[in-house]
Amino acid sequence: MAKKVKFLQGNEACVEGALMAGMTFYSGYPITPSTEIAELSAEKLPRIGGKFIQMEDEIAGIAAAIGASLTGAKAMTATSGPGFSLKQENIGYAALAEVPVVIVNVQRGGPSTGLPTAPGQGDLMQAMWGTHGDHPVICLTPDSVKETFDLTIRAFNLAEKYRTPVILLTDEITGHMREKIEIPDASEIEVYNRIKPNQGDEYKAYKVYDGDLVPKMADFGSGFRYHVTGLMHDETGFPSNSTKNAGVLMNRLMAKIEDNLDDLITYEEVEVADAEYLIVSYGGTARTAKAAIKTLRNEGIKVGLFRPITVWPFPEKQVAELSKKVKNILVAELNYGQMVREVERVVKGNCDVRHCGKANGEVLTPEELIRAFKEVL
Amino acid sequence: MNHPLAEGFFRMEKLPHIWCPGCGHGIIMASIARAIDKLGLDKDKVCIVSGIGCSSRAPGYMDFNTLHTTHGRALAFATGVKLANPELEVIVIAGDGDLSAIGGNHLIHAARRNIGLTTICFNNNIYGMTGGQYSPTTPTSEKGTTAPYGNIDKPFDITQLAIGAGATYAAKTTAYHVPQMDKLMEAAIAHKGFSLVEAISICPTYYGRKNKKGSAVDMMNFLKDSFIDHKVAEKLPPEKKEGKFLIGEFLNKVEPEYTEQYDKIIAQLKK
Incomplete structure (x- = not known):
C-alpha cells in the first residue's frame, strides 16, 4: 500500500501516531501550545468509535484518561507547562496504580503562565521529579515531526508494556513546526497491547509471576472484580500498611525501569x-x-x-x-x-x-x- | 452466619471496616448494596469510584470493580470510566469535603453534562480522616479543629448545588431514615443521567465530640427528630416545620444523557 505523504505540525503528527498506536480515548483541557492535539482528537476519535471529552480542568483531563484506561481503552491527554504542573498528582497515581496512560507536554516558556506561544525546555526535571514520592518515569523527546509521530506510538507501546504513565515531552518548536512526513501503513507499525488475564484465571491484580515485573491487567467490566488504589497495596491490590510490602512494591515499580534500560533508552x-x-x-x-x-x-x-x-x-x-x-x-x-x-x-x-x-x-x-x-x- | 447481602456484595475478608464506632457510613454503604441487589445489577458491570476520606474507603469493602482515586477527583476518573465504557453502572462515593471542596469543580461539571453517574455523598459535615477540620458543609458557628472559635463559613447545600449545576436527579436523606434512603438509592442508580443522593451521616468521634453532640445514639436521635420529608412538611403548619431540615427526592427529570449523546455522534459519522 502506498505511503501517505502529509505536511503536518508536530502536534498533528502526535495525534496521527496516537491513532496508529490504538488510541481510543482522549481527555484534556485547552492550553497553548498543545491545543491542536485536543482539536484533532476531537475530530478524529468519534470517527473510529473512540471518545473525546473536554474536561473541566487539567486535573480532570488526566483523571478521566486513567479511568478510561482501566476499562481497556488506550488513553492520552496533552497539555503544556501550567497544565503539566496540575497533572502531577495523578501522574504519580498512574505510576503507583500501574495504569497505562500517555501524557503529552508541549513545553512553552515558563515559569507560571510564562510565554504561552514560545518554546521552552524547562520541564525536563519536572517530568522526572514533578510528582511527589519516588516513582518510575519514562519520558521521550522528539526533535522532528516524523519523530513526534514515531515516539507517540512508542509512548503508547511502552505505557502498555510496562503499565506506567509515559510522558511525551515535546516543545513549541516541534509542536508547531510543519514538515513533510510519510505516514506508514498500519501493517508496518508495531503495536503493543497490555497483557490481560484469561477468562477463568485466578486473578490477583498486582501479582507478578517468576521473573516478571509487570502484572496482567484486566479491563473493568470484564468479569475480574478487583480494587485499584493510590495507597500502597499488596499483590491483591488492596491497601496495606506493611512496610515490608511497600518495599517490595516500590522495588518492583523501580525495577520495571531499571531492569529494562536497554529496551527503554534510545538516542x-x-x-x-x-x-x-x-x-x-x-x-x-x-x-x-x-x-x-x-x-x-x-x-x-x-x-x-x-x-x-x-x-x-x-x-x-x-x-x-x-x-x-x-x-x-x-x-x-x-x-x-x-x-x-x-x-x-x-x-x-x-x-x-x-x-x-x-x-x-x-x-x-x-x-x-x-x-x-x-x-x- | 453472615447476612446474605454481605456475602453477595462485600469482600468479607476485608471486613471489619476502618470506621469508628457509631459512624453512620456503614449504614449508607449497606443501602447502596441493597439498591444494587434490588435492581438486579450484574456485579461485573458495576464500578464504584471514590476519592480520599473516610467514606472513600467504602469501595475497598464492596465486591465490584472498585477504584479508589485521588482526593476530590473521583468524578473525573468516573467520567473516564463511564464514557469509555457506558455499559458500566458507575457509582461514585464521596465525602462532603472530597465532593464539594477539593472536588467541587468536578461535581458541578459532571452534573452539567448530565453524564450517567450516580453520586452518593456521605455527608458527615467534617473532615474525619484528618481528625475533624471544618468542611464546606460544617454549619456556621459549629466547631472543628481548624475552627476552634466557631466556623464563620456559610455551608453548602450539596443537593441544591447539584440541582443548580444541572443534575437530573437529586435527593437528600439521612443515616437514620433507612427505608427512605433505600428507595432513593435505588431510584438514583436506576436514573439515566447524573444523579446525586446526599446522605447525612454522623461522626460522633470528631464532629460530635468537638460540638458536644452527645453519643452516636444522641446524634441518631437528632437526625430522627430534625429531618422530615419535604412532601410531609408541605402539609404541616409552620410551627411544626421550624428548625427542621428537609429530605426526600427533590428532583427527578429526564434529559439527554451525555454518553448517549456522544454515541449519537459516532452513529451519525458512520453514515
Whole structure:
C-alpha cells in the first residue's frame, strides 16, 4: 500500500501516531501550545468509535484518561507547562496504580503562565521529579515531526508494556513546526497491547509471576472484580500498611525501569566517532545543534552530537562512555541548566561540562551555540 | 452466619471496616448494596469510584470493580470510566469535603453534562480522616479543629448545588431514615443521567465530640427528630416545620444523557 505523504505540525503528527498506536480515548483541557492535539482528537476519535471529552480542568483531563484506561481503552491527554504542573498528582497515581496512560507536554516558556506561544525546555526535571514520592518515569523527546509521530506510538507501546504513565515531552518548536512526513501503513507499525488475564484465571491484580515485573491487567467490566488504589497495596491490590510490602512494591515499580534500560533508552549520535568535542542536546534545540555541528565540522573542528531521545531514564551509560573520549561536553537546552546537571552527574569529572541555554522564549540559534562552543574551546 | 447481602456484595475478608464506632457510613454503604441487589445489577458491570476520606474507603469493602482515586477527583476518573465504557453502572462515593471542596469543580461539571453517574455523598459535615477540620458543609458557628472559635463559613447545600449545576436527579436523606434512603438509592442508580443522593451521616468521634453532640445514639436521635420529608412538611403548619431540615427526592427529570449523546455522534459519522 502506498505511503501517505502529509505536511503536518508536530502536534498533528502526535495525534496521527496516537491513532496508529490504538488510541481510543482522549481527555484534556485547552492550553497553548498543545491545543491542536485536543482539536484533532476531537475530530478524529468519534470517527473510529473512540471518545473525546473536554474536561473541566487539567486535573480532570488526566483523571478521566486513567479511568478510561482501566476499562481497556488506550488513553492520552496533552497539555503544556501550567497544565503539566496540575497533572502531577495523578501522574504519580498512574505510576503507583500501574495504569497505562500517555501524557503529552508541549513545553512553552515558563515559569507560571510564562510565554504561552514560545518554546521552552524547562520541564525536563519536572517530568522526572514533578510528582511527589519516588516513582518510575519514562519520558521521550522528539526533535522532528516524523519523530513526534514515531515516539507517540512508542509512548503508547511502552505505557502498555510496562503499565506506567509515559510522558511525551515535546516543545513549541516541534509542536508547531510543519514538515513533510510519510505516514506508514498500519501493517508496518508495531503495536503493543497490555497483557490481560484469561477468562477463568485466578486473578490477583498486582501479582507478578517468576521473573516478571509487570502484572496482567484486566479491563473493568470484564468479569475480574478487583480494587485499584493510590495507597500502597499488596499483590491483591488492596491497601496495606506493611512496610515490608511497600518495599517490595516500590522495588518492583523501580525495577520495571531499571531492569529494562536497554529496551527503554534510545538516542541519536551524529559525528561522534572521531569527536573531540561533544554537544548534548534534545528536542527542538537538537536541530540547532545539528546545524551548528555542520558549520563547525566545515571549519575542521571535530565535534559530535549526542541526542537523548529517551530523556528519562537518562542514557547514563552512553554519556559516561562518550565523556571518556571527548575533551568537552556542551549541553544545549532552553533552560537555565537542567539536563546539564544530569550530564555532570554521570560524567563524574571525566571531562569538562558546560551549559548553553536561555529561557526567554527564543529558540537557540546555531550562531549562539557556535559562539558558546568557541568560548569553551 | 453472615447476612446474605454481605456475602453477595462485600469482600468479607476485608471486613471489619476502618470506621469508628457509631459512624453512620456503614449504614449508607449497606443501602447502596441493597439498591444494587434490588435492581438486579450484574456485579461485573458495576464500578464504584471514590476519592480520599473516610467514606472513600467504602469501595475497598464492596465486591465490584472498585477504584479508589485521588482526593476530590473521583468524578473525573468516573467520567473516564463511564464514557469509555457506558455499559458500566458507575457509582461514585464521596465525602462532603472530597465532593464539594477539593472536588467541587468536578461535581458541578459532571452534573452539567448530565453524564450517567450516580453520586452518593456521605455527608458527615467534617473532615474525619484528618481528625475533624471544618468542611464546606460544617454549619456556621459549629466547631472543628481548624475552627476552634466557631466556623464563620456559610455551608453548602450539596443537593441544591447539584440541582443548580444541572443534575437530573437529586435527593437528600439521612443515616437514620433507612427505608427512605433505600428507595432513593435505588431510584438514583436506576436514573439515566447524573444523579446525586446526599446522605447525612454522623461522626460522633470528631464532629460530635468537638460540638458536644452527645453519643452516636444522641446524634441518631437528632437526625430522627430534625429531618422530615419535604412532601410531609408541605402539609404541616409552620410551627411544626421550624428548625427542621428537609429530605426526600427533590428532583427527578429526564434529559439527554451525555454518553448517549456522544454515541449519537459516532452513529451519525458512520453514515
